[in-house]
Amino acid sequence: MKKVLVSVIILGSVTVAAQTKDSANTKNIEEVVINSVTKKDSDYSNKMPLKAIEDPQVYSSVSRAVLENQVLFKVDDAYRNVTGLQPMWTATSRAGDGGSYIVLRGFPSNNSVRNGLVSPVTTVIDAINIERFEVLKGPSGTLYGSNVASYGGLVNRTTKKPSDTFEGQVSLFGGSYNTYRAQADVNAPLTNDKKLLFRINTAYTNEGTFQKKDAQNSFLPSLPP
Numbered sequence: 489m490k491k492v493l494v495s496v497i498i499l500g501s502v503t504v505a506a507q508t509k510d511s512a513n514t515k516n517i518e519e520v521v522i523n524s525v526t527k528k529d530s531d532y533s534n535k536m537p538l539k540a541i542e543d544p545q546v547y548s549s550v551s552r553a554v555l556e557n558q559v560l561f562k563v564d565d566a567y568r569n570v571t572g573l574q575p576m577w578t579a580t581s582r583a584g585d586g587g588s589y590i591v592l593r594g595f596p597s598n599n600s601v602r603n604g605l606v607s608p609v610t611t612v613i614d615a616i617n618i619e620r621f622e623v624l625k626g627p628s629g630t631l632y633g634s635n636v637a638s639y640g641g642l643v644n645r646t647t648k649k650p651s652d653t654f655e656g657q658v659s660l661f662g663g664s665y666n667t668y669r670a671q672a673d674v675n676a677p678l679t680n681d682k683k684l685l686f687r688i689n690t691a692y693t694n695e696g697t698f699q700k701k702d703a704q705n706s707f708l709p710s711l712p713p
Contacts, residue, residue: 532604532644533624535631545628547641548573551620552648559661561669561693563599563613563621563645564588570623579612586610592625595640602645606636616671616691619648650685652677665696 531537533545548570560566567573567590576589576596587609589598599621600608622644629637636642656674661667671691678684 530622532601532646533622535604546625548623548625549620550622552618555615555618561615561661561691563615563618566615566621572625573623579610581611583610588612590643592623592629592638592640592642595638597629597638597640597642598636599643599645600636601632601642603647604632604644606633607645608636613645614691614693616673617647617689619646621645648673648687648689650675650687652682652685665698667695669693669695 529537529539530543530545530547530549533547534543550566550569554560554569555566558566558569564575564578567575572593574591576591579588580586585598587598587600589596591597598608599613600606623641624637624644625641627639629642630639631637632642654676656672656676658672659670661669669691671689673687673689675685675687678686
């Protein structure tokens with residue numbers, strides 16, 4: 489009887505200790521916040537302001553934060569962030585159709601829409617005044633006209649807009665082959681009631697290659713609408 493009694497006492501002690509240890513290690517999970525750098529809502533993909541979950545169109549959006557994080561100076565370089573888009577050739581500056589061309593869903597297209605309006609270009613597009621650009625995929629791109637879109641889709645550039653706060657940014661970049669760039673973006677309200685706003689952005693780039701050390705490419709100040 490004594491041996492049985494001792495065994496029961498030991499088992500009870502182990503059980504109590506285990507319960508105490510488990511209750512002491514209980515912790516609550518802290519809140520986790522995920523911030524996105526890309527704004528998916530669009531005012532142009534369906535020609536009306538819609539949230540991404542309400543938009544029936546298939547499109548990709550690349551924001552200014554992505555351009556800054558990847559240190560991209562040209563819109564053509566940012567195409568690598570769009571799934572299903574393949575560059576054909578870069579801009580040739582030829583009159584009429586000298587802009588860069590891309591392939592969307594097997595059809596050739598180009599960057600010919602600015603803020604939802606027809607705005608073809610024949611040169612390389614600098615990204616200094618780009619807030620984001622959207623790639624509308626599929627035949628719905630013909631909503632903007634067959635002269636700027638194909639059945640594969642189109643690219644729309646959204647420019648920076650002035651805001652009612654004073655802010656600015658000045659950046660300097662440097663690289664190999666005598667590559668350097670200076671850019672500035674300044675925004676400020678001009679009146680106390682903040683009804684008259686002002687924003688200016690400008691950039692200067694000198695980019696060489698192994699064949700040519702200097703290839704100056706300067707951009708005059710741009711005033712967003």
